[in-house]
Amino acid sequence: MSLDRFDRFRDLLVHAPALGFWLDVSRIRFADGFFAQMDARIRDALRRMTELEAGATANPDEGRLVGHYWLRAPALAPKPEIRADVERTLERVLAFAADVHAAHIRPERSPRFRRLVVVGIGGSALGPQLAAAALGSPADRMIPHFFDNTDPDGFDRVLDAIGDDLGATLAVIVSKSGGTKETRNGMLALDAAYRRLGLTLGAHAVAVTGEGSELDKYAAANGFLARFPMWDWVGGRTSELSAVGLLPAALQGLDVRAMLAGAAAMDEVTRAPEPRQNPAAVLALAWYSATGGAGKKDMVVLPYKDRLELFSRYLQQLVMESLGKQHDLDGKEVFQGIAVYGNKGSTDQHAYVQQLRDGVDNFFTTFIEVLRDHAPGRRHEEVEPGVTAGDYLSGFLQGTRQALTDRGRESITVTIEEMGPRALGALIALYERAVGLYAWLVNVNAYHQPGVEAGKKAAQAVITLQGRVFQALSAQPGRAMTVQEIAKAAGESDPEPVFWILRRLVANPERGVVRDLPEPSEDGAIFDATYRLVKV
Numbered sequence: 001m002s003l004d005r006f007d008r009f010r011d012l013l014v015h016a017p018a019l020g021f022w023l024d025v026s027r028i029r030f031a032d033g034f035f036a037q038m039d040a041r042i043r044d045a046l047r048r049m050t051e052l053e054a055g056a057t058a059n060p061d062e063g064r065l066v067g068h069y070w071l072r073a074p075a076l077a078p079k080p081e082i083r084a085d086v087e088r089t090l091e092r093v094l095a096f097a098a099d100v101h102a103a104h105i106r107p108e109r110s111p112r113f114r115r116l117v118v119v120g121i122g123g124s125a126l127g128p129q130l131a132a133a134a135l136g137s138p139a140d141r142m143i144p145h146f147f148d149n150t151d152p153d154g155f156d157r158v159l160d161a162i163g164d165d166l167g168a169t170l171a172v173i174v175s176k177s178g179g180t181k182e183t184r185n186g187m188l189a190l191d192a193a194y195r196r197l198g199l200t201l202g203a204h205a206v207a208v209t210g211e212g213s214e215l216d217k218y219a220a221a222n223g224f225l226a227r228f229p230m231w232d233w234v235g236g237r238t239s240e241l242s243a244v245g246l247l248p249a250a251l252q253g254l255d256v257r258a259m260l261a262g263a264a265a266m267d268e269v270t271r272a273p274e275p276r277q278n279p280a281a282v283l284a285l286a287w288y289s290a291t292g293g294a295g296k297k298d299m300v301v302l303p304y305k306d307r308l309e310l311f312s313r314y315l316q317q318l319v320m321e322s323l324g325k326q327h328d329l330d331g332k333e334v335f336q337g338i339a340v341y342g343n344k345g346s347t348d349q350h351a352y353v354q355q356l357r358d359g360v361d362n363f364f365t366t367f368i369e370v371l372r373d374h375a376p377g378r379r380h381e382e383v384e385p386g387v388t389a390g391d392y393l394s395g396f397l398q399g400t401r402q403a404l405t406d407r408g409r410e411s412i413t414v415t416i417e418e419m420g421p422r423a424l425g426a427l428i429a430l431y432e433r434a435v436g437l438y439a440w441l442v443n444v445n446a447y448h449q450p451g452v453e454a455g456k457k458a459a460q461a462v463i464t465l466q467g468r469v470f471q472a473l474s475a476q477p478g479r480a481m482t483v484q485e486i487a488k489a490a491g492e493s494d495p496e497p498v499f500w501i502l503r504r505l506v507a508n509p510e511r512g513v514v515r516d517l518p519e520p521s522e523d524g525a526i527f528d529a530t531y532r533l534v535k536v
């Protein structure tokens with residue numbers, strides 16, 4: 001039995017020695033004949049990927065090219081102007097970072113920039129956050145911070161952490177569309193913070209955005225230190241190796257050329273035409289087998305390396321925004337997707353692994369193993385005679401993998417030699433391509449995200465309604481009105497969103513809305529409450 005299993009392991013293992021990379025899918029229960037059955041489809045997906053890399057229009061909705069592969073191999077770009085753009089932008093990123101480090105570019109009053117705040121969300125934050133956490137060290141040239149939401153308390157927390165160093169902080173505002181509200185709000189929060197110190201945002205800021213976008217215009221009008229392009233042929237969730245990720249990484253002092261080289265090397269390996277020798281194809285096939293090609297199982301991502309804790313969050317967007325689609329490419333309703341979650345092993349062993357082993361079998365796990373325990377020169381302290389903490393980490397990985405197998409729970413293991421910029425670039429490239437291939441296996445468009453717009457529009461409607469609520473209250477100053485009365489005065493037929501707005505405003509007394517509860521106040525009385533506007 002165990003010999004059979006070892007044979008199967010050997011048979012299925014994909015090893016890329018030049019990359020120090022292994023992919024083990026032997027703990028996926030492929031049905032008999034699975035690879036033969038899928039052969040034509042995966043070859044077709046590989047063919048389409050080749051066309052995509054050669055410049056085919058892969059985003060039928062938007063008629064756009066999809067070319068994140070050219071970011072690390074500009075010579076492959078289908079047009080000379082794209083190649084020139086990529087090469088020039090990399091040089092500009094590196095030169096800008098060098099100038100900042102050398103204090104040739106310096107803040108308004110401080111002698112040099114010591115920190116950076118990346119303001120962005122989704123694909124304009126997750127990659128930079130992943131790289132900062134995965135590769136940061138005490139040798140970093142600048143300390144990175146992030147605004148990745150429109151949470152005022154989140155802004156406060158970051159600004160508190162920066163403290164007196166704000167004058168020595170570079171704001172990197174990242175938005176492909178240049179119109180994302182969370183990002184705009186973060187930028188305005190920073191603007192206000194600089195102004196409180198008598199400083200200007202423009203003298204401390206750079207933008208990464210699409211040419212001609214709202215942000216691009218704002219940056220030009222406000223004298224930003226520099227603007228870097230974001231091209232329409234790079235999707236947000238595959239933008240880590242464009243200026244979006246490279247600029248923050250270069251400023252932090254990370255080796256961006258090594259990140260690019262790792263991605264380029266993985267791209268080479270994952271262009272292999274033979275599916276079984278192509279790690280991205282094998283990964284996509286393993287997902288297909290595990291999920292029935294219909295998202296029946298979730299992907300649990302467990303890197304046994306603290307530095308990769310954000311990898312599952314990064315993959316969450318890459319996988320779920322790419323694959324989570326209502327319709328397939330033929331317009332058929334399919335409700336596709338694969339749910340992704342996870343943090344890190346062994347930590348998660350003490351959180352939800354109980355359910356993975358004993359509970360509902362609705363997932364497959366991806367273990368990520370890093371062979372090198374820590375940086376050369378660090379001591380391998382023993383925690384027991386002849387045993388190190390790293391031995392335990394490794395033991396827990398194998399142990400959990402086996403414990404899951406014993407219960408028939410499927411898993412994949414990705415192994416890398418050591419954690420570094422090259423490996424990170426390679427991991428990103430591997431998953432980018434596996435997602436693209438899988439999308440074709442299930443016939444969905446991986447390169448659009450129509451579903452995101454609905455929530456954004458509805459949010460804007462709430463903001464507009466809030467304005468009408470304020471108007472209704474201020475039209476009759478001092479008058480106490482019920483939720484229903486306010487809704488009516490605001491021209492809103494549904495009192496519920498008005499109730500939500502008022503409840504929140506009341507919890508923030510600075511906004512001037514006061515709630516009066518009828519006496520005696522009891523359960524349910526909240527719906528008889530009245531609201532009025534007071535001067536604050």
Ligand SMILES: O=P(O)(O)OC[C@H]1O[C@](O)(CO)[C@@H](O)[C@@H]1O
Binds near residue numbers: 183321449452
């Ligand atoms: O870079 P932008 O345009 O601000 O967009 C941020 C994120 O928002 C999304 O469009 C979805 O809301 C993502 O696809 C994207 O990464």
